[in-house]
Amino acid sequence: MVCRRPEIPDGIPGFLLDFAALLIGRIEHTYIESGEGFMSFIKQPFDEFLGFVYERVSPSEVHVTLPLQPLHINSVGVVHGGIISALVDVAMSNLMDADEAGVQQAVTIDLHTTFLQGAKGKSLTAAATIVKKGRTLMYADCRVVNEENLLVARATGTFFVR
Secondary structure (H helix, E strand, O other): OEEOOOOOOOOOOHHHHHHHHHHHOOOOEEEEEEOOEEEEEEOOHHHHHHOOEEEEEEOOEEEEEEEOOHHHEOOOOOEOHHHHHHHHHHHHHOOOOOOOOOOOOEEEEEEEEEEOOOOOOOEEEEEEEEEEEOOOEEEEEEEEEEOOOOEEEEEEEEEEEO
C-alpha cells in the first residue's frame, strides 16, 4: 500500500484542501491506495489526541496501533482499560470506509471488551476483522497485542452501517 492524498479531479492539490479544512473546521481523513482504489479512515480529534496509527490490511481487516505514552497508563502501571476500549472501537469502526465527505459509515451499538492481561510496553496494536456485514449491521472481532505479540485483550462489536 502507498499512503498519499489523491489529486482532486478539478486539479486542487491536497495541501490546499488540508488548509481549507483547517479554516472551516472539517474533519480530515487519510487516504490509502490499495488494489481496490482509495479507502479512507476518519481522523477525529479524540483519535488524534490518543495518537492512533491506521493500516488497512485488506478490505475486511484494519490494524490500528497506539504508541503508548505515560498519559495512557493507570495508577496500577498498565494501560487504562478505557484506552484499550477506545482502541478496539476505533479499529472496528474503521472497517467501513468513510464517505466522500470523511464521515464515518459505522457507529457502535454494542461493544464487549475482555482484558486478558495487564497491557504494558511501547505500543498496542488492534487487529479488527469483519465477521459478517449485512444491509444495516456489521459484526466485528478485534484482538489487541503488544509489540511482543502478546495477546492483552479481545473485543467484539456490533455496528449500525449508515
